[in-house]
Amino acid sequence: xxxxxxxxxxxxxxxxxxxxxxRGLDALVATSxxxxxxxxxxxxPSQRIVRSRLAAxxxxxxxxxxxxxxxxxxxxxxxxxxxxxLRLYEEFVEDPVLVFADSLVQRxxxxxxxxxxxxxxxxxxxxxxxxALPRARLVRADELFDELRMVKTPSxxxxxxxxxxxxxxxxxxxxxxxxxxxxxxxxxxxxxERYAEAGGDGLTMLVVGSGPRSAAVNAPPTDRALAAGDILxxxxxxxxxxxxxxxxxxxxxxxxxxxxxxxxxxxxxxxxRCLDALxxxxxxxxxxxxxxxxxxxxxxxxxxxxxxxxxITLHEEPFVNSLKAIALEPGMVLCIEPLTLLEGRFxxxxxxxxxxxxxxxxxxxxxxxxxxxxx
Amino acid sequence: xxxxxxxxxxxxxxxxxxxxxxRGLDALVATSxxxxxxxxxxxxPSQRIVRSRLAAxxxxxxxxxxxxxxxxxxxxxxxxxxxxxLRLYEEFVEDPVLVFADSLVQRxxxxxxxxxxxxxxxxxxxxxxxxALPRARLVRADELFDELRMVKTPSxxxxxxxxxxxxxxxxxxxxxxxxxxxxxxxxxxxxxERYAEAGGDGLTMLVVGSGPRSAAVNAPPTDRALAAGDILxxxxxxxxxxxxxxxxxxxxxxxxxxxxxxxxxxxxxxxxRCLDALxxxxxxxxxxxxxxxxxxxxxxxxxxxxxxxxxITLHEEPFVNSLKAIALEPGMVLCIEPLTLLEGRFxxxxxxxxxxxxxxxxxxxxxxxxxxxxx
Numbered sequence: 127x128x129x130x131x132x133x134x135x136x137x138x139x140x141x142x143x144x145x146x147x148x149r150g151l152d153a154l155v156a157t158s159x160x161x162x163x164x165x166x167x168x169x170x171p172s173q174r175i176v177r178s179r180l181a182a183x184x185x186x187x188x189x190x191x192x193x194x195x196x197x198x199x200x201x202x203x204x205x206x207x208x209x210x211x212l213r214l215y216e217e218f219v220e221d222p223v224l225v226f227a228d229s230l231v232q233r234x235x236x237x238x239x240x241x242x243x244x245x246x247x248x249x250x251x252x253x254x255x256x257x258a259l260p261r262a263r264l265v266r267a268d269e270l271f272d273e274l275r276m277v278k279t280p281s282x283x284x285x286x287x288x289x290x291x292x293x294x295x296x297x298x299x300x301x302x303x304x305x306x307x308x309x310x311x312x313x314x315x316x317x318x319e320r321y322a323e324a325g326g327d328g329l330t331m332l333v334v335g336s337g338p339r340s341a342a343v344n345a346p347p348t349d350r351a352l353a354a355g356d357i358l359x360x361x362x363x364x365x366x367x368x369x370x371x372x373x374x375x376x377x378x379x380x381x382x383x384x385x386x387x388x389x390x391x392x393x394x395x396x397x398x399r400c401l402d403a404l405x406x407x408x409x410x411x412x413x414x415x416x417x418x419x420x421x422x423x424x425x426x427x428x429x430x431x432x433x434x435x436x437x438i439t440l441h442e443e444p445f446v447n448s449l450k451a452i453a454l455e456p457g458m459v460l461c462i463e464p465l466t467l468l469e470g471r472f473x474x475x476x477x478x479x480x481x482x483x484x485x486x487x488x489x490x491x492x493x494x495x496x497x498x499x500x501x
Numbered sequence: 502x503x504x505x506x507x508x509x510x511x512x513x514x515x516x517x518x519x520x521x522x523x524r525g526l527d528a529l530v531a532t533s534x535x536x537x538x539x540x541x542x543x544x545x546p547s548q549r550i551v552r553s554r555l556a557a558x559x560x561x562x563x564x565x566x567x568x569x570x571x572x573x574x575x576x577x578x579x580x581x582x583x584x585x586x587l588r589l590y591e592e593f594v595e596d597p598v599l600v601f602a603d604s605l606v607q608r609x610x611x612x613x614x615x616x617x618x619x620x621x622x623x624x625x626x627x628x629x630x631x632x633a634l635p636r637a638r639l640v641r642a643d644e645l646f647d648e649l650r651m652v653k654t655p656s657x658x659x660x661x662x663x664x665x666x667x668x669x670x671x672x673x674x675x676x677x678x679x680x681x682x683x684x685x686x687x688x689x690x691x692x693x694e695r696y697a698e699a700g701g702d703g704l705t706m707l708v709v710g711s712g713p714r715s716a717a718v719n720a721p722p723t724d725r726a727l728a729a730g731d732i733l734x735x736x737x738x739x740x741x742x743x744x745x746x747x748x749x750x751x752x753x754x755x756x757x758x759x760x761x762x763x764x765x766x767x768x769x770x771x772x773x774r775c776l777d778a779l780x781x782x783x784x785x786x787x788x789x790x791x792x793x794x795x796x797x798x799x800x801x802x803x804x805x806x807x808x809x810x811x812x813i814t815l816h817e818e819p820f821v822n823s824l825k826a827i828a829l830e831p832g833m834v835l836c837i838e839p840l841t842l843l844e845g846r847f848x849x850x851x852x853x854x855x856x857x858x859x860x861x862x863x864x865x866x867x868x869x870x871x872x873x874x875x876x
Contacts, residue, residue: 158552171719174549175705176816177533177621198718198805201844217805218824244625246552249617250643252624268625311697319690327721330550343573344546346702430573430592441551449593 135208137279138165139185145274146187152238153230154267156183158246161271162193163368164438168206169327170199180222180251183209186233194225223251227258241267272443276435277457282369283481286436286459287490289366290479292324293373294491297360301377305500306354310334310347317362326366330440333361333374340376341473354380354501357472363440370440372461373491374477380501389426389466390474390496396420396464397476397493400432400446404454404462404480404487410444411451417464418448426466433462436479458482459490510583512654513540514560520649521562527613528605529642531558533621536646537568538743539813543581544702545574555597555626558584561608569600598626602633616642647818651810652832658856660744661811661834662865665854667699668737668746669866676752680875681729685709685722692737701741705815708736708749715751716848729755729876732847738815745815747836748866749852755876764801764841765849765871771795771839772851772868775807775821779829779837779855779862785819786826792839793823801841808837811854833857834865 142154142165156165157180163169165183172179181203185191190210195203197214204212215225230240236259244266247255256264278286296317304313313334321329334347340359352358361374376393378386399416410433417432433446436459444452446460454460463477479490517529517540531540532555538544540558547554556578560566565585570578572589579587590600605615611634619641622630631639653661671692679688688709696704709722715734727733736749751768753761774791785808792807808821811834819827821835829835838852854865 160552171706171721176814177535201717202720218820218822219805242624245623247624248620249622249624249627250619250641266625315690315694315697318693319686322686322690331546342576345577346546430594439551445593447593 134279134281134285135167137281139191141274141279142185143187145270146241149270150239151187151241151265151267153184153186153233153235154241154270155226155230155243156185156271157181157226157243160439161243161246164271164275165209166193166206167208167368168193168195168203169368170195170203172196172199179217182222182226182229184226184229184233185209186235189233192229192233194222194229196222221254223254224258227255230259230262235262237261239263239265241265241270243268243271275437276443277455278437278459279457282437283457283459285367285369286371286479289324289326289364289369289371290373290490292321292326292366293362293364293371296320296324297362297373297375298497300360301358301375301497301499305352306379307351309349309351310336310339311349313360314347317360321362321364324366326364326371327368329362329364330370331361331363333359333363335359335473338470338472341467341469341471343467352379352499355383357386357474358499359473359475361475361477368438370436370438371479372436372440372477373479374463374475375493375497376474376476377497377499379499382496386472387496392420392424392426393464393466393474393476394493394495397462397478400462400464401478401480401487401489404460404482406454406456406482406484408454409451410446410454411448413446414448421466427468429465429467432464433460435459436461454482456482456484509654509656509660510542512656514566516649516654517560518562520645521616524645525614526562526616526640526642528559528561528608528610529616529645530601530605530618531560531646532556532601532618535814536618536621539646539650540584541566541568541581542583542743543568543570543578544743545570545578547571547574554592557597557601557604559601559604559608560584561610564608567604567608569597569604571597596629598629599633602630605634605637610637612636614638614640616640616645618643618646650812651818652830653812653834654832657744657812658832658834660742661746661854664699664701664739664741664744664746665748665865667696667701667741668739668748671695671699672735672737672748672750673872675735676733676750676872676874679727681727681754684724684726685711685714686724689722692735696737696739699741701739701746702743704737704739705745706736706738708734708738710734710848713845713847716842716844716846718842727754727874730758732761732849733874734848734850736850736852743813745811745813746854747811747815747852748854749838749850750868750872751849751851752872752874754874757871761847762871767795767799767801768839768841768849768851769868769870772837772853775837775839776853776855776862776864779835779857781829781831781857781859783829784826785821785829786823788821789823796841802843804840804842807839808835810834811836829857831857831859
């Protein structure tokens, strides 16, 4: 285990133990890919692909924590997990849910108060776990996990900064290297290669939208070739050591039209005003209002959020929207991403990662003027 | 919609309607990514990444089917869905589970018998759906979906053949093109590029294991460079139009050792004997026994299955293992993949896709002798 990973382990287990103490929980059981990765450091490769290959991070308030994972991926998770022990189950031979129950019983928690992810564990698996632990009290811990993950530990912040800075550098390199005739797919291949060189696990979603396609949300790269006058919207979303990058840049091939320049400048102004507002205590709804009011005043289509927390998952609390007011706290890592999509014409997005500090914020990445690609 | 996709739609909806008739169901609701894709043809891009972005394929026995998906991915799913109508929900504003319930009520199914995926829908979402439909009867349909998907329709078989043949061709091309000094990652990049050129949606898991890493299960590519004498194990797993390829080849860089040649020849013999056994009525457990007995006799570590169904998911029924005897039927598509992993030394795998026919089987891909790469 590297020093950085060991640091994350100590910090996160301490947070979990404190939370259990405060809320009278005897154990927390993470089963979703995101909370298993957060609590244990491990991401069994096929967990997301084959739904029955469940994993769990079992963290008692007192005593040794344990990762439960599928045996055939033991060699991979053994090098990743930061928990006290590792228990592997044989697919089809053992039922993973019954192994979770047994791990809890082994830890003397058969009659304990156990926090469970009710929004992850399926109806069938939840019922099986409850049957196997008739004297335990299963309580919903979904919101607790969200809350604990919202403020990042120092080692988590460094992990996010590391791959975020790499994503920003790759976006700049794309804009310098490519020009008319390059296809979205060739750009995507280049990004994938550079992202792997930076140590990334892989891209989980990559937007390379050119011309009218820059206005499509989450559109995968195609064979469309860049032409002079095109807007290129890049959004580099992937993970390294389980932590996400999410950095978006907008460029123009050659010279922008007056309208393109105006829309970009307006978004950049909004971006800066949103950033200037960031400090502990400020409400997410107030930051969203800065964006929303500017878009409405300019007659541009707004997006339903202008930012979100970033970490083990791409989108996590706090969301910066009009629906839920969350007060910012030091240690939160946010993406701020004013975006406007003019369907059939062009879309623009400026997305940076920032850390909330005791005094305000620290940029992890920093966008500037509309990027010019050779035309 | 292309002709092929329209064909899949008719075939699958007909199968679902017949099954509902036989089992007294008024509707089937698919919510897992695999069953949404199978029933509707659509795969909302962020459904797997952001867990709360639920989708559902709602198929009544009588009346119009409907896809429910997140509004921001409307432009993508609109071009994919084969269902009668499309209903989009606004993230954070509407609760997708309540939209599913409303879609059922709109279809006069508020008091119906509704098949649900209990192993997919979370404990929390299931409870919410049941509350919203107090007079409906929710019944478990998980096994029904597995069963319906086990025998492929003619259009599905062509979709699987198409990308399977491409994966086989790419594996051969890798072995011809690369040699000593090439890194696993450069090979992975090449495979990704060719897979995209073949029209693939992307690789969901790719094994490029060289030297001792060829013995690691599901290991992602690294910077390790090929050297003379290395075994290279390639497993090309991805999707095109939502259907999987899963083809594995084993090669040697330069000349094999006697042991390498012997192990490969033994696996190839086992592979052929397993294939020769395939015909309707044969039990999966009997096919597994051919593999298991040969491995035990040779003192080689066996894997817990020697094959599996292939389709919308990578691993689906029927599994070819010792645990569950399923009689083969015409129209099943299987991967047959004898594998042995000599930890710390080398691993070998020969994986082909085959279609069960009324008389026996038809190979979709066809492995041969140990592949020699330049040394």
